[in-house]
Amino acid sequence: MRNWTHYEARFGAVGGQGVVLAGAILADAAVFYENLKAVTSPQYTAQVRGGATKVDVIIDTQEILFPQTYIIDFFLAMSQRAFDRYVSDTSPDGTILIEPSLVTDYSKAPAKVYAMPIILLTKREVGKMVMTSVVALGAMVAMSKVVSEEAIRKAVLKNAPKGTEQLNLKALALGLEWGNELIKKGPIYRPSKGE
Amino acid sequence: MPQPIKFYQGNEIIAHAAVTAGCKFFAGYPITPSSEIAAEMAHLLPLYGGSFIQMEDEIAAMGAVIGASLAGAKSMTATSGPGFSLKQEHIGFACIAEVPVVVVNVMRGGPSTGLPTQLSQADIMQARWGTHGDHPIIALTPAFPEELFMETVRAFNLSEQFRTPVIILIDEVIAHLSSGIAFPTREELTIIERTKPSVPPDQYFPYDTSFGLVPPMANYFEGYNFHVTGLSHDRTGFPTTNPDLVHNDQVRQHEKIYKNIHQIEKWEEFYLDDAEIGIFAYGTSGRSAMDAIVRARKEGIKVGLFRPLTIWPFPDDPIREKLSKMKCIIVPEINLGQAILEVQRVLGPDIPIKGIHRVAGVPIHPREILALLKEINNEL
Structure with missing residues (x-):
């Protein structure tokens, strides 16, 4: 059973890392395989690559009126710049997942921080760097349970370009496995409770 | 039967609605945050028997859609703030020459290049008064996916019905927001086509008001030869400075919108x-x-x-x-x-x-x- 009626996820990165697509796949899973309502709202800068980029995925059991965020339940940060710029809206009860080779200062995190070497793992286990965002998406779903593993698997398959299905599924499985492990291992950082 | 629900971005919804409404021509010059409309039109129009041209700039794109519309094709262009500024000259031409066209303006932060990737709602007055002279204009402000579809169809209908440019005025967030939508089919929609002349070519005048406030519109290349100009003109389409004719025509162009306002309000x-x-x-x-x-x-x-x-x-x-x-x-x-x-x-x-x-x-x-x-x- 779901313990929420409204869920907000934010994937922050630099342009080119593929998080806008990851957001679209998550929303796809929510709408088509979980019968929820979802919208994705991207933000990027004028640079094609290298600018701070984010996508907000709003998932609700009812029609979504305001299509942007109130307070983020899950924040994925794939770059320091995106972390610095977009982390502050995260709920104290929320979850933050970082790529530790690119996000090194998380001392301002308002919620517990988990670290996963997404880029290294993708390079080593999947071989194709374009799969980074799918690996991250898998971890996010495993940790948040916002959609089922079955739903995200179907959505990833649906969005995979022809010929890349197996690679996408491999990347997703890797993310899911690591996400489940991370929950067991616990966060690397917890914000101190108010003064 | 509605089509199955799919995930679409606001800009893509506008493109799908346009071709469903019968749009056969798009000319544009890419500009964030409207570029996906051009991209989707480039993909869709050939499938619907239409044409897409990327022009050298926004002014040329506006000129191209006016020309295509005069030749009988329902036409659309899409842009954002800086491009909307450039298009104003030709929007005025479409107003006075009474050419049906649809112009999408995805509002981003301005003035000038401002905030290319972020939203604003600061072109409300520009949509009304951006082009000089007294002229009525129709501008629509949809906010939900289904509305983007239906209001785009309505934009084409209003432009054809009243021989006027219609502006679709949305902001960057609405344009880039993706959500699930099932598109209606053409059969489920009311589609309005321009009123064509009921008289033979030798009796036709392009601004003949004896048929009502909106003169019937012949398409070029169908045997009706007529003159179109940005100058004040009489019923023949040729320039005039006759004070009564000039005044009456400006008032008539105003009235064709304001006397029909209850058909336009929503x-x-x-x-x-x-x-x-x-x-x-x-x-x-x-x-x-x-x-x-x-x-x-x-x-x-x-x-x-x-x-x-x-x-x-x-x-x-x-x-x-x-x-x-x-x-x-x-x-x-x-x-x-x-x-x-x-x-x-x-x-x-x-x-x-x-x-x-x-x-x-x-x-x-x-x-x-x-x-x-x-x-x-x-x-x-």
């Missing part, structure tokens, strides 16, 4: 029936207002929303009818005060009207509207 109401506080908002700010209203109602605040889908011509009568009994009005908009001026004009000085104006490239958050609602409610 708005949505949200919790307005028992409301004591009214909100006037459109686009993303309209959606922020709806969210704030749902929360405010849970706290017993009687507030409702008037959300225009036609912002030009301004819905004077409906606003007077729906909002004149309110104790206070709020107008949130992502500009420093544009539509609020019109609301003030319509409702007069007796009702307090408060604006929320922020031009930071981000939406006005429902929290801000809710905070003002609580403040006002405490004073009621």
